[in-house]
Amino acid sequence: MKNGPCPNKFQEGYVKIYQSNKKHRSTTYRYCCRKDGAAIKPIKLPISIPFILFMSNLYEVCQVVKDMATYIEEINYLRHRGIRTSFDGEHPNVYKWKSGLKFKYCYYVPLKQDCGSVIQLKRKARSSIITSPNFPRKYSDNLLCHWLIKSPKNSLIRLKFLKFFIEGRKKICPDYVEIRFNLIGQPGIK
Structure with missing residues (x-):
């Protein structure tokens, strides 16, 4: 205004x-x-x-x-x-x-950008575990976390969510998980 x-x-x-x-x-x-x-x-x-x-x-x-x-x-x-x-x-x-x-x-x-990391998968170390900050307790508000998962050429990445709780109200969900692929900055799936 x-x-x-x-x-x-x-x-x-x-x-x-x-x-x-x-x-x-x-x-x-x-x-x-x-x-x-x-x-x-x-x-x-x-x-x-x-x-x-x-x-x-x-x-x-x-x-x-x-x-x-x-x-x-x-x-x-x-x-x-x-x-x-x-x-x-x-x-x-x-x-x-x-x-x-x-x-x-x-x-x-x-934003509080204080979480996330780079995960390097290798042929012999093929899995990793990601947890949200403060897990298993409630995570803080306004966090932006990025995990970059790198893997060997021609490999597939499978994501498996063992526990998945996202805060929200009816039709309103301020929290989300977004999965991006190929290039950083490309839009992904929410």
């Missing part, structure tokens, strides 16, 4: 929500937005406390920020008699329907 003039290379825009279908009574949200670069390319920001960024109207994903975990949240405006709005310039992704409006935003928290 805008507070003062937009910085260099940012474009200004707004979303206006009219109160009770009267034009002279409205709330205007002003924004400074950029749309250069790709959301999946990590950016570094000089911040180490939680913050939010609104989702771009170009992407359905959060901008990747180095050393930060992200969660998608939303703000909903609902009216029984419908909602009138106007938009101009660059603004975040807004979903509009007859009686409502939804802004999606990304909530960022600092």
